[in-house]
Amino acid sequence: MVEKRTPLAIEEAVRKVMNFAKNGLKEMVPIELAYGRMLAEDIVADQDVPAFDRSPYDGFAIRSEDSIHTSTENPTIFEVVGEIGAGSVYPKEVEPFQAVRIMTGAQIPEKCSAVIMLELAKEFQNEGKNYIEIKRSYKDGENISFRAEETHKGMVLAKKGMYINPGIVALLATFGYSQVPVAKKPIVGVIATGSELLEVNEALEPGKIRNSNSYMVLAQIQKAGGIPKYLGKFSDDFETCYTEVKKALEQVDILITTGGVSVGDYDYLPAIYQKLGASVLFNKIAMRPGSVTTVAQLNHKLLFGLSGNPSACYVGFELFVRPCIKTYLFNETPHLKRVRARLGENFPKPNPFTRFIRGKLLYEEENLIATPSGFDKSSAVSSLASTDALIVLPGGTRGYEKGMTVDVLLLEDREGSQWPWYDFVPSYR
Amino acid sequence: MVEKRTPLAIEEAVRKVMNFAKNGLKEMVPIELAYGRMLAEDIVADQDVPAFDRSPYDGFAIRSEDSIHTSTENPTIFEVVGEIGAGSVYPKEVEPFQAVRIMTGAQIPEKCSAVIMLELAKEFQNEGKNYIEIKRSYKDGENISFRAEETHKGMVLAKKGMYINPGIVALLATFGYSQVPVAKKPIVGVIATGSELLEVNEALEPGKIRNSNSYMVLAQIQKAGGIPKYLGKFSDDFETCYTEVKKALEQVDILITTGGVSVGDYDYLPAIYQKLGASVLFNKIAMRPGSVTTVAQLNHKLLFGLSGNPSACYVGFELFVRPCIKTYLFNETPHLKRVRARLGENFPKPNPFTRFIRGKLLYEEENLIATPSGFDKSSAVSSLASTDALIVLPGGTRGYEKGMTVDVLLLEDREGSQWPWYDFVPSYR
Numbered sequence: 127m128v129e130k131r132t133p134l135a136i137e138e139a140v141r142k143v144m145n146f147a148k149n150g151l152k153e154m155v156p157i158e159l160a161y162g163r164m165l166a167e168d169i170v171a172d173q174d175v176p177a178f179d180r181s182p183y184d185g186f187a188i189r190s191e192d193s194i195h196t197s198t199e200n201p202t203i204f205e206v207v208g209e210i211g212a213g214s215v216y217p218k219e220v221e222p223f224q225a226v227r228i229m230t231g232a233q234i235p236e237k238c239s240a241v242i243m244l245e246l247a248k249e250f251q252n253e254g255k256n257y258i259e260i261k262r263s264y265k266d267g268e269n270i271s272f273r274a275e276e277t278h279k280g281m282v283l284a285k286k287g288m289y290i291n292p293g294i295v296a297l298l299a300t301f302g303y304s305q306v307p308v309a310k311k312p313i314v315g316v317i318a319t320g321s322e323l324l325e326v327n328e329a330l331e332p333g334k335i336r337n338s339n340s341y342m343v344l345a346q347i348q349k350a351g352g353i354p355k356y357l358g359k360f361s362d363d364f365e366t367c368y369t370e371v372k373k374a375l376e377q378v379d380i381l382i383t384t385g386g387v388s389v390g391d392y393d394y395l396p397a398i399y400q401k402l403g404a405s406v407l408f409n410k411i412a413m414r415p416g417s418v419t420t421v422a423q424l425n426h427k428l429l430f431g432l433s434g435n436p437s438a439c440y441v442g443f444e445l446f447v448r449p450c451i452k453t454y455l456f457n458e459t460p461h462l463k464r465v466r467a468r469l470g471e472n473f474p475k476p477n478p479f480t481r482f483i484r485g486k487l488l489y490e491e492e493n494l495i496a497t498p499s500g501f502d503k504s505s506a507v508s509s510l511a512s513t514d515a516l517i518v519l520p521g522g523t524r525g526y527e528k529g530m531t532v533d534v535l536l537l538e539d540r541e542g543s544q545w546p547w548y549d550f551v552p553s554y555r
Numbered sequence: 556m557v558e559k560r561t562p563l564a565i566e567e568a569v570r571k572v573m574n575f576a577k578n579g580l581k582e583m584v585p586i587e588l589a590y591g592r593m594l595a596e597d598i599v600a601d602q603d604v605p606a607f608d609r610s611p612y613d614g615f616a617i618r619s620e621d622s623i624h625t626s627t628e629n630p631t632i633f634e635v636v637g638e639i640g641a642g643s644v645y646p647k648e649v650e651p652f653q654a655v656r657i658m659t660g661a662q663i664p665e666k667c668s669a670v671i672m673l674e675l676a677k678e679f680q681n682e683g684k685n686y687i688e689i690k691r692s693y694k695d696g697e698n699i700s701f702r703a704e705e706t707h708k709g710m711v712l713a714k715k716g717m718y719i720n721p722g723i724v725a726l727l728a729t730f731g732y733s734q735v736p737v738a739k740k741p742i743v744g745v746i747a748t749g750s751e752l753l754e755v756n757e758a759l760e761p762g763k764i765r766n767s768n769s770y771m772v773l774a775q776i777q778k779a780g781g782i783p784k785y786l787g788k789f790s791d792d793f794e795t796c797y798t799e800v801k802k803a804l805e806q807v808d809i810l811i812t813t814g815g816v817s818v819g820d821y822d823y824l825p826a827i828y829q830k831l832g833a834s835v836l837f838n839k840i841a842m843r844p845g846s847v848t849t850v851a852q853l854n855h856k857l858l859f860g861l862s863g864n865p866s867a868c869y870v871g872f873e874l875f876v877r878p879c880i881k882t883y884l885f886n887e888t889p890h891l892k893r894v895r896a897r898l899g900e901n902f903p904k905p906n907p908f909t910r911f912i913r914g915k916l917l918y919e920e921e922n923l924i925a926t927p928s929g930f931d932k933s934s935a936v937s938s939l940a941s942t943d944a945l946i947v948l949p950g951g952t953r954g955y956e957k958g959m960t961v962d963v964l965l966l967e968d969r970e971g972s973q974w975p976w977y978d979f980v981p982s983y984r
Contacts, residue, residue, distance in 0.1 A: 332644050
């Protein structure tokens with residue numbers, strides 16, 4: 127009567143899913159809308175930066191050779207023959223002992239080879255002409271930002287798949303990307319299953335709970351970079367459910383169902399997968415929570431059956447769905463970033479399976495401390511509010527003690543990682 | 556000719572700005588749109604969680620007292636008299652040595668006091684009736700999630716001003732918030748100044764550069780939680796500029812200008828502030844880059860004059876504008892989060908002023924290492940791409956060595972901090 131399921135190693139499960147993860151499409155958006163998206167192409171410098179020798183300060187451009195013999199005792203006087211605002215170019219040739227007033231960022235006039243900072247030049251007038259006096263010599267190139275000093279034309283400045291932060295927006299603007307090639311967001315559908323579920327705006331009834339998982343997952347989809355599409359609750363009738371899933375698959379790039387993946391009697395999903403002709407990659411994983419996570423694929427489209435238990439659902443999404451969304455977005459570090467931290471509390475109870483404990487990362491001097499978010503029953507919703515990390519405790523015959531170094535997966539990180547499981551942590555195999 | 560400006564201590568400058576930072580307004584959004592917003596009210600539990608005693612597993616509910624004498628040698632048999640799916644309630648009273656098949660999450664029938672996991676019950680039939688056999692005893696309350704075990708009605712689950720992450724979305728759904736009170740986003744206007752600026756879609760010209768700062772700042776505004784409004788470039792005519800700023804102030808909650816705050820000749824801003832009747836809070840700060848950041852206020856509306864230098868502009872935004880936007884959003888930790896890390900490279904050159912070096916945070920075992928993002932000329936744009944932290948090097952007569960512990964401000968963190976300057980780092984005063 128109880129369906130027999132063989133638990134798969136976490137690493138193997140992630141690998142099976144990633145075999146079907148694929149890159150999506152590119153689209154162009156105006157630069158104003160590029161923040162927070164993922165680059166669909168490498169960003170290449172279309173010019174040197176600076177594009178010309180320029181002044182890093184407000185001051186006076188001179189020929190450095192005219193200043194060679196200058197000292198406090200032997201000051202040198204230059205005639206100020208003109209000025210250049212930022213964005214303009216000095217049209218004439220600068221003669222010996224002439225200076226040109228120059229603004230920050232303006233192009234150095236030809237023949238000039240140094241800039242005197244405004245504060246170090248004593249300005250005066252004589253017979254209607256402007257002069258400056260300086261009291262030290264300047265080296266060739268002093269106070270000049272040289273052409274291509276920062277970036278050469280043709281250089282790759284940001285890689286395809288990178289998250290577009292404000293710094294990358296600055297790069298895009300500098301190099302003329304008024305339209306930006308970004309990854310198209312995948313549409314990720316969510317269907318809730320479970321006759322115990324009430325909608326958020328419904329009043330509580332005996333034995334029922336409000337549907338929190340779907341909304342949580344919709345937010346997780348957005349966070350991962352997808353477009354969430356809530357497709358509602360499953361009906362109680364098998365044929366209707368089957369039709370709903372079939373229709374949903376035509377509208378979405380990835381489909382998630384929450385609930386109904388346990389070994390309980392009322393679970394239609396296995397039968398639906400079978401009728402669709404979807405192949406089940408796995409339906410049990412050697413982990414807690416989330417052991418009943420099921421993943422299937424139909425024509426290379428992934429169907430995720432996440433547990434109805436809130437924290438199992440949360441963890442299942444982050445470990446399996448998130449990397450698929452990130453891969454769709456061309457990201458090459460699609461998995462949660464793994465760091466090492468000291469455990470902030472004892473975990474005396476041993477568990478044969480690897481556990482993912484919701485926690486909070488604290489910084490204590492230059493060390494990281496990972497502290498479980500209090501009460502951690504696998505159904506607890508409230509501790510998710512302040513969670514920013516999953517503490518990974520590999521299964522085994524012993525518990526864990528405060529101060530031990532453990533793996534932690536970051537939930538609020540932008541960088542991600544390539545493959546956190548296999549190479550580093552053989553115990554997950 | 557050179558305007559005399561007295562540099563203000565960073566901490567004092569932040570304090571002066573924060574005197575004028577104010578909370579904004581509340582608005583209601585449907586729960587589907589709440590992710591990523593800030594809570595405008597505390598979230599309070601409108602019910603206990605669980606709202607009823609429930610089963611954490613698929614199994615059989617029994618009266619635990621019936622199992623007292625059970626052992627491998629002395630198994631006990633229960634008659635299975637019914638079943639409860641999740642969301643339904645068992646209508647009858649359970650008699651001695653009766654069991655009810657129960658699904659995960661379903662309400663425990665009255666009189667029952669323990670749940671036998673499905674895997675531990677041996678099911679069999681006899682004369683058309685269903686039975687289970689168990690081989691150990693169960694304690695009162697075993698495998699039951701009790702009412703209010705996780706959350707009591709009336710408990711504050713998430714505080715006003717908190718960032719709404721997927722966990723908080725789950726809470727909102729659980730407690731019936733189909734409409735969510737969130738902070739209204741402030742409109743933050745950006746005007747670029749500088750006749751050297753080309754628009755992003757314009758071809759390069761001698762002496763000119765593309766306007767990258769404005770777009771960078773627009774992204775920083777979005778990142779901080781504001782609505783960016785690009786108001787274009789200043790004209791070259793004073794009266795037109797004045798009118799532009801005056802009009803802009805009517806449309807925005809906060810106004811930023813980039814460029815034109817140095818001591819150069821072509822800077823209209825001081826005159827504009829004067830003509831508006833705005834009071835200048837400061838126009839020079841004892842820091843690098845960003846020393847020429849100017850902040851003024853008019854009728855308690857803040858006007859930020861950020862430097863035209865990209866990294867000074869970036870740092871000026873994060874230190875001064877960001878906390879004002881976050882405060883508008885009710886956030887009580889509006890400043891960048893400060894952590895301690897080991898310096899990843901030597902910084903031999905001493906500087907009388909506190910420096911903010913763009914850098915990358917690396918995790919090496921459980922230690923944090925902050926490494927400068929390579930070439931850090933204050934005008935460098937390219938190193939901003941991978942920056943996720945600002946390394947703070949207080950001014951002084953000595954440089955810094957690799958391995959020293961330094962303060963680092965996190966740029967990709969969601970949590971923020973209350974007041975990172977004063978208490979911890981007296982040298983910034």
